[in-house]
Amino acid sequence: MSQLAFWRSGSTRVLPGFGLSMGISVLFISLVLLLPITGLFGQLSELSLAEYFAIITEGRVVASYMVTIGAAAVAALVNAVFGLLLAWVLVRYEFPGKRLLDALMDLPFALPTAVAGITLATLYAGNGWVGNIIEPMGLQVAYTWVGIALAMAFTSIPFVVRTVQPVLEDLPAEVDEAAMSLGATDGVAFRRVIMPHLWPALVTGTGLAFVRSLGEFGAIIFIAGNMPYETEITALMIFVKLQEYDYAGASAIASVVLFVSLALLLAINIWQGRFVRRLHGGKG
């Protein structure tokens, strides 16, 4: 009996495989994830600090940061609204085709980015199905930053939908029933009662969509036009430097991208951790 109490308390390991699973995990993470990143720093160490800053602040590179960050921000904001709408409709309403719509949400994750890239480029080019209609109206999407934002929004929409959806599902019916019975209108009730529960998940999903957009490559390069200073994304700048065998230049720019995306990932993880703890604290 006393032994039973002993292992329930979790102070000892009853289950086997700690050493084996720890060995495999640490070996794999070290070899596959961490070791290659050291290669980047090895390459960077061949640059002086002045050379490093000269590369990462060169005009064309800075222009690519602007294009990438601007388009990713627009894509993330559009997805915040569109994703919230889709999550709401999928959780709250019953209608024919709902299951299909739900399945369709994962398409951008399942579809290879290069396929998405050539398809969007073909659709929105001047002679494409969509370009045909919108270009006479003066709306140019292909080969502009709008096209870049569109491709980013396409590849990252599931992040928002799939982060908000479960939170909305777990929201008890009493929450909005109480608001409605007290006579609030839909708009006020949504803003005052639903949004406070939803916005941590919405911020997380939008943040993930933004990080994904910053690094996206395959879906964008076909529709972007890739004009220096105008429609060149940072991932493409790295690719161009590599094709010129300028490994030092590629590494310097890559280090900026890597640092920003890892910092954002860490921030999102901390944000999410805090929010999850608060939620559980509230329940207990």
Added chain:
Amino acid sequence: MRRIGDAPLVRRLLIGAALLLSALFLLLPLVAIFAQAFSQGVMVFWENVSNAFTLHAIGLTLVIALMTIPICLVFGVALAWLVTRFSFPGRRILQTLIDIPFAVSPVVAGLIYLLLYGRNGWIGGWLDSHDIQLMFAWPGILMVTIFVTCPFVARELIPLMQAQGSREEEAAVTLGASGWTTFWRVTLPNIRWALLYGIILTNARAVGEFGAVSVVSGAIRGQTNTLPLHLEQLYQDYNAVGAFASAALLALIALLTLAAKAGLEWRASRREAYT
């Protein structure tokens, strides 16, 4: 009791907007892929799919995916077992590290492998002097594919195994079952569907990876061209119908992935309804 957004007008408006936007934004591209691929008839599509370079690209893509899956599977199961069955210092750090491939741009992923294992890299230089070439050859493609796909299995398993807890396994072990018996008889039946979905996701990403692979492959036709690289070359050569023929094959795999997911979810919801 009326809930928020239940008024018929609001409801219709929101459903209508969601359907319209999804149709334009998500469904239209999907339709366009197949329309383009078959725009000159089934025969032309078939010729494009069955030419030697396309067949080679299909073969290489499948071989890479088949080699990636078991490696990611072993790692994913080991990591999930480790972080859900034991508590130890550094557990949260491991869980954060596993997300790195999701945050790193595919081009950067390809680059860091090229720097380390390329001819001028720390390891690549030594390998080169022993006549081993990893980059611009299939091993390089395999390595970056493992990098970008390794989180999927673990990501599917960890929440499930955390929710299930370790009581059943502990019972089996205290009754005298060995570690492997416990794993095969108790753990595996509980996680098999999540495991299957993890494999499906790994496969979808392995087959479709473009950015990382294009950095390390060299894209030599008939040698190191995967299907996504092959369709890019055709598209750049203004052979749109050929490019979309390959794209249609990849889109088909994507659709099968979505169908599998819907099927697994339907199964799970049915089981929930019974219990």
